[in-house]
Amino acid sequence: MIYKNKAVIVTGAGRGIGRAVAKAYAGEGANVVVAELDRELGEQTAEDIQREGGQAVFISCDVSREADTEAAVRQTVQAFGTVDILINNAGIASPHAAAFYELSAADWDKVMNTNARGCFLMGREAAKVMRNNPDGGVIVNISSTRALMSEPDTEAYAASKGAISSLTHAMAITLGPDGITVNCILPGWIETGNYGALREIDHTQHPAGRVGVPGDIAKACLYLTSPDNRFVTGAQLVVDGGMTRKMIYEP
Template structure:
């Protein structure tokens, strides 16, 4: 999978999954745009890529705001000439633990606007460019296994991720005629902190025998956006070590 001279935009690429995805594309020869709201961590990802000989540009972006999104896509085209791949990774879970009866409309809107609206806006603006590419383009939306199953008091986050999954298959149908594939990944437990601090039970409860790492998601992005895999569109790829297929009974 050689991505030399391909322009890849990754939102929320300052840390965790987004950072790993950006680094993976850069290592494959892509020129990567780090679309990140927080300048310090966004600049660090870009600098780390350049330090390793890759091409990267940091652009400040609030994905929930239409003007910001349009500007970052426009700046990307100005810098690199086009947009070939978009990874919609940016997201928040500020209301993730809010109790249902105390969940405010403001928190609900903040999560939905960042996660679902942001995904739509970025895809719409990037697709306007991709449809003029000789080879079209590819979009990957990062959803979550929370789109399929839940713990208590996670309504806003679950709803936003469910929206992303539905938006994915809708856009796949709409954008197919323009040569654009649209897929989504549903990560399970992907540890972005200190992996060494995880307990044995954390790993053993997964049928795969371990908790996931950001690199697991990066590899899937590379697969879904490869020109060799353009028959794959509208797909929802669950990457959770088998947890959503595990039958659990209370003791």
């Protein structure tokens, strides 16, 4: 088990993709920190991992707050001795659904601060520890295919995910000499709700033949953080069932 006793922080691990990622690493023997703003959800993820025989602790963390990110990394080191892997998953869409012309600066800032600033702050603090590890460390940022394409009225979210993708290659260049690799994953449609309620067309429009599930992103994280794949850095891994490669014409 290549992740046995590795210290892994997963932000936004209370639900959806983050929860699946946290459970995947715990299943591989890692010591997992569930960094989550929602205490009830975060504690539930940690308890579920422990019930299944894994190692996990919950740490309350608002990734947009510098003090919270510093505390999360500090508490991880106190609990598990170091930080080996960081999965920057925490993210939000605009808190108030609004068309472009009504999008407030406050909502724009909240999305950018949580998504892009959060990746920077957590990455910076984790890297301060990783650079002292014999084997360095690995950071994976969760971006989105919205960094490459958009639907109407998604400006804040798209901009934040584009920032994450650019931040990833900048960090990879900066942190490479310290033995730290940095990559990002761009999920497409990953259904975190009722998968059984999806329509046939939802699946068949994907070249892969189905809508994605959180476990698809967890597998991608395990790939990018494997010691066998340390030659991969600064990369954007699109995990979307082929949708961004599908040419679509209006009928």
